[in-house]
Amino acid sequence: MVNTQRRAVLIAGPTASGKSALALARAQEGQGLIVNADAMQIYDTLRVVTARPSVEDELLAEHRLYGSVPAGHRFSTGQWLTAVAEILSATDPAREVIFVGGTGLYFDALTKGFADVPAIPEAVTLAVQDEVSALDHEGRMALLQREDPETAARLGVADPQRVIRALAVKRATGKTLSDFQGAEQPALLADWAVERVVLALERQILRDRITRRFAAMFENGAVEEVEALLAQKLDPSLPAMKAIGVPEISGWLAGTLSREDAIRLATTATHQYAKRQGTWLRNRMGDWPRLGLEGQPLPG
Incomplete structure (x- = not known):
């Protein structure tokens, strides 16, 4: 019987670990499609600054979602996942898809599911940002506890960006982040054959x-x-x-x-x-196989 299960390779790792080179080598082996899983490499204008693949490398294999969003926009994980779903639906099912990047939340969305929070108006986010920027840690936590106690309890530490996100969602939608997370979408790659690797250089x-x-x-x-x-x-x-x-x-x-x-x-x-990426990789991808320099398996 012919195996019709779709195949994906997930290459994660900290910045400068050689992920893009490994993805390119893998794509050239079997004409695979490379999809960006790095939140900063999404934006145009900054190819060099964000270490996007070079023009020459992009000619050697098909790359998607690199420099595809204007720098003047905000691009959420939900928007990234929607763009990925569109790419996958238009891709030959027999073709291997290689996801490469350093944004752990993108890999979580692919493999563990994602809470589909609606796009939040920029004006709401900016207003919350102005309010939160004037508060210290205790003030941020007190504000979050008043408006979204469940998220406050889950966070424990009032990280400014996470507080801004939670408050903006609540004020724009009337629902808390926890409400959306309770209706989480299934993982996009749930039925795929998935190979996972983390580059872990000394x-x-x-x-x-x-x-x-x-x-x-x-x-x-x-x-x-x-x-x-x-x-x-x-x-x-x-x-x-x-x-x-x-x-x-x-x-x-x-x-x-x-x-x-x-x-x-x-x-x-x-x-x-x-x-910070290394901490995420250890905590959230601790069971993924590790590769060292030049993509060589690590001992043990």
């Missing part, structure tokens, strides 16, 4: 790669990309405006940071981001 190797990569970015187009982004005069709260490298290069362009300080601060921010 810490110092990853740090060295991050350091070298940002220095190279600065010399190879990152500055010009940030200039193009700033020329759009976008809302500073937009995700693309907060991409690592954008605030630092903006500071250098404005004369408030030296070149060396801009590179140092962006590199430090990237190290910190990689550390």
Whole structure:
């Protein structure tokens, strides 16, 4: 009997771990389709800054959802999942689909289901953001407990972005995040044959790669990309405006940071981001097989 089950490969890992190269090699082996699972690589304008695949690499295999959203937009996990569903429905069922990226929530949505929260009007989010920004931790938690006690109890720590999200959802829809999560959609890949891998480089190797990569970015187009982004005069709260490298290069362009300080601060921010990704990967993807440098299996 012919196996008609669709196949997907999920390649996760921290920034600079070599995910895109591994995905490209896998796609070339069997003419697979590569789908972006990185929240920042979604946005246009910032190919170099967000380490999107190069134009040359995109010619070697089909890539989807890279630079596909204008930098002036906010793109949610729900919108990403809808876009993925459309891609999968239009893809030959016999073709392997390779998801690659560092956004853990995207992989959760694919494999564990997702609460379909409606798009929240930007005006609501900005109003909540202004209100929350004036509060300390205790104030944020008190506000969240009044309006969404269940989410407050679940969070434990009043992370500003999560508080803003929960309050914006409640005020825009009249429902809490928990209400939507109780009606979670089934996982998009529930019936697929799924191969999962996490790239897990030795810490110092990853740090060295991050350091070298940002220095190279600065010399190879990152500055010009940030200039193009700033020329759009976008809302500073937009995700693309907060991409690592954008605030630092903006500071250098404005004369408030030296070149060396801009590179140092962006590199430090990237190290910190990689550390947060590593924590997510250990906590949420602890049972995924680990691969080391150049995609080699780790011992044990």
